[in-house]
Structure formats: structure tokens, C-alpha cells
Amino acid sequence: xxxxxxxxxxxxxxxxxxxxxxxxxxxxxxxxxxxxxxxxxxxxxxxxxxxxxxxxxxxxxxxxxxxxxxxxxxxxxxxxxxxxxxxxxxxxxxxxxxxxxxxxxxxxxxxxxx
Amino acid sequence: xxxxxxxxxxxxxxxxxxxxxxxxxxxxxxxxxxxxxxxxxxxxxxxxxxxxxxxxxxxxxxxxxxxxxxxxxxxxxxxxxxxxxxxxxxxxxxxxxxxxxxxxxxxxxxxxxxx
Numbered sequence: 001x002x003x004x005x006x007x008x009x010x011x012x013x014x015x016x017x018x019x020x021x022x023x024x025x026x027x028x029x030x031x032x033x034x035x036x037x038x039x040x041x042x043x044x045x046x047x048x049x050x051x052x053x054x055x056x057x058x059x060x061x062x063x064x065x066x067x068x069x070x071x072x073x074x075x076x077x078x079x080x081x082x083x084x085x086x087x088x089x090x091x092x093x094x095x096x097x098x099x100x101x102x103x104x105x106x107x108x109x110x111x112x113x114x
Numbered sequence: 115x116x117x118x119x120x121x122x123x124x125x126x127x128x129x130x131x132x133x134x135x136x137x138x139x140x141x142x143x144x145x146x147x148x149x150x151x152x153x154x155x156x157x158x159x160x161x162x163x164x165x166x167x168x169x170x171x172x173x174x175x176x177x178x179x180x181x182x183x184x185x186x187x188x189x190x191x192x193x194x195x196x197x198x199x200x201x202x203x204x205x206x207x208x209x210x211x212x213x214x215x216x217x218x219x220x221x222x223x224x225x226x227x228x229x
Contacts, residue, residue, distance in 0.1 A: 033216065042205060042219040043159075090157060094217075102149075103217060105159035 006106035020079045021109045023093030028073035037090040049076040083113045116141045120220035127196045128228050135191045135223045137206030147209040148189045154202040201227040
């Protein structure tokens with residue numbers, strides 16, 4: 001199974017600022033995803049990070065708010081832009097070696113916006 | 115669109131006893147995957163067990179087993195010989211074969227294990 005490292009593990013940010021979360025996988029993977037887990041809630045998919053092209057966003061999420069990069073097969077970033085307290089959540093990176101294999105998760109980034 | 119429902123926000127079990135967590139889902143697809151993930155306080159999502167919809171045999175992984183009822187769209191998780199380390203949030207998840215690893219999660223069940 002792949003090992004996924006996320007940085008930072010937690011942060012407290014001022015409203016109006018932006019935070020970039022990094023996701024590093026220890027092996028090449030086909031699929032990378034970003035999820036949001038609001039306090040006490042389930043996980044909701046933000047977008048699929050596509051290598052070499054624009055990310056595919058789910059309904060309710062837009063590129064201007066959550067720009068995503070994926071420069072290669074092992075790394076992706078998620079930026080939470082112009083943050084408000086409603087963005088306080090855990091953000092999780094997920095990856096899978098191929099479409100038919102299980103997805104693994106990073107340990108998440110706990111973001112608090114004040 | 116597919117949905118996943120977990121009707122038990124919290125459950126409790128005595129150490130060494132057995133507990134069953136419920137999950138139902140809604141889909142019009144005939145082929146898909148179902149998963150149970152465990153999320154301890156560390157936040158790390160850990161895959162517990164996986165079931166392919168085309169398989170009639172229920173998946174098992176050591177102390178963890180599922181009761182997959184495809185017609186009823188039910189996918190419950192049984193934990194046998196519960197251990198303190200099983201205490202966590204458990205999420206049921208659905209994955210369409212066409213959706214290439216996009217997971218749809220239920221709302222979770224918080225399991226407490228009493229010593």
C-alpha cells in the first residue's frame with residue numbers, strides 16, 4: 001500500500017488568507033483526490049487531481065476557491081483561498097495506484113480559520 | 115446519484131463482544147464496490163474491508179466480516195471479539211466502477227469499546 005504524507009498536519013489561519021496543503025505519495029499513482037471533512041461530518045470529495053491537466057471538481061466546489069496542482073504522479077497540492085471560518089475542516093488527500101485498486105488516505109490537515 | 119446511509123451515529127460494545135454496524139445505499143448500477151473505512155482519533159482513514167458487488171460471498175478480514183445483501187442494498191460490518199483499538203469512527207463507502215476511485219461516504223458511526 002502507498003504511504004501518503006500531508007503537510008501541514010494542522011494550521012490556524014486568518015480569514016482572507018490562503019493556505020496550500022501538500023500531498024506526497026511514496027510511489028507513482030494514477031489517481032489522486034482531495035476530500036473535505038467538516039467538523040463531525042463525513043467526507044466529501046472536492047476534486048480529482050489530474051496529472052498534467054486541470055482538476056475535475058465536484059458540484060459545489062470551484063477552481064477559484066480550491067485551486068489544485070498535480071505536476072507529477074506522486075505529488076499534489078490543494079490551496080484553500082480567501083479563507084473564511086466556514087472553511088474550517090479536515091482536508092484529506094487520497095491516492096490509488098490504479099482505477100481498480102483501493103484508495104489510501106493521508107493523515108489529513110486540520111484547518112482552523114479565525 | 116448514489117447515496118450511502120448509516121443510521122447509527124453512535125454504537126457501544128463491550129470488549130471481546132460482537133457488534134454490527136449498519137449501512138444501506140442507493141444505486142441504479144449493478145456493478146460497484148463497497149468499503150468500510152475506520153478513522154481513529156489520529157484522523158488516518160484505514161481501509162477495513164472491501165466487497166465487490168458481483169461476488170455473492172461475503173468478505174472477511176480476520177475479526178471483521180460483512181453481510182452484503184445486494185437486493186436489499188445493505189452492507190453491514192460485524193466486528194467480532196472487539197478490542198479497545200477498534201474504537202473509532204467507521205465509514206461505509208460506495209464506489210462506482212465507472213467513477214474510478216471516487217468514494218461516496220456515509221455519515222459515519224462512532225464506535226466506543228468498553229473495557
